[in-house]
Amino acid sequence: MSGCCHNDRTIDKLRERQRGTLLIVLGINAVMFLVIAGAALYGNSTALLADSFDNLGDALTYGLSLYVVYRETSAKAKVAIFKGILILVGALVVAAQAIYKLIVPSMPIFEVMGIFSLIALAANSACLFLLWRHRFEDVNMSSVWECSRNDIATNLSVFLAAGAVWFTGSGWPDIAVAIALVWFLVRSSVRVISSALVELRAT
Template sequence: MADCCNNTSCAIEALKQRQSKTLKIVLGINATMFVVVFVAGWLAHSTALLSDSLDNLGDALTYALSLYVVSRSAHEKAVVALFKGGLILLAGLFVLGQVIYRLFVPALPLFDAMGGIGVLSLLANSLCLFLLWKHRSDDINMSSVWACSRNDIATNLAVIVAAGAVWLFNSAWPDLVVGLALSVLLISSSARVLAAAWHALRSAA
């Protein structure tokens, strides 16, 4: 009997296994960081950190869904990508709501907590980005995962900058401005993911 690994089907199966392994790792990282960053954001009164934690939660759910569809059809992957785009949109709207809330209920964030957790998140998400790099063009499923991870780096850098500005100006405004910018980033990212997923869904049909 010929070696199955000479066949295209075997190569595809090997790719799916590599995707699954990567997704399990980044899922664990983001689930852990969600808890850490959310607690820190709540205690530090930081809208930027809270938005970062929700981004991690959305990513964890996204990776879990992506793991589910690794071995599924192109149609199912496109449907799940639509759902993932919806999750990103909800996260962006929630952050926008937090910004509006803090306009009426102001609180000065703890800049040291913002900066420290921001750096920790940056390291964690850089690792995720590195792991996902080789899968960024595999299919609609992995490309949407890659988009989420890439956004995380921008989010972490923005939080670190906001922490420095809060310290420099002794004001909550930098935190709110970054929170607003992150909400716009999430909403625009969701639009791209939804558009790509819709195109893939029509192609699969």
């Protein structure tokens, strides 16, 4: 009986740690969405816009993850599937913006792209550091970790795109990186949904 109580206390402590971490990263991503979206619109950058939607998707993801911290595995798996769908929707939005840029070409401001991609990188690196210890705890936190790891790749890609725009004097690198990020987001969506379906079948 005492062993059972000890296990319950251990699980409660784990969930409290998860909840505390999720609250912090939720706040970071909500703020970064507003900052990066504003910068993307001002700088006319599709790649930076993709970055901002990634932050919005993460903020929604962390909010959903908070909702299921104290729920059973099946509920966590179902929310993970929804997270995967959110990632996919973000990818489709960026793809639409990239297609528009192909039809109506425009030149992004590479200085804005570079500066704000580095700001986003710093914020997302902090999130990744906070989530590191939770990455194998359950399907809920694994999917959160997946989203955070995507952010780092996204930020680095946008920074490289900014350099390429400056070097070539063309807006094509911005579009190329945005398209690459669409593929990256779709792949991540498939991985999150597949893992969640496996977990759901097991329960």
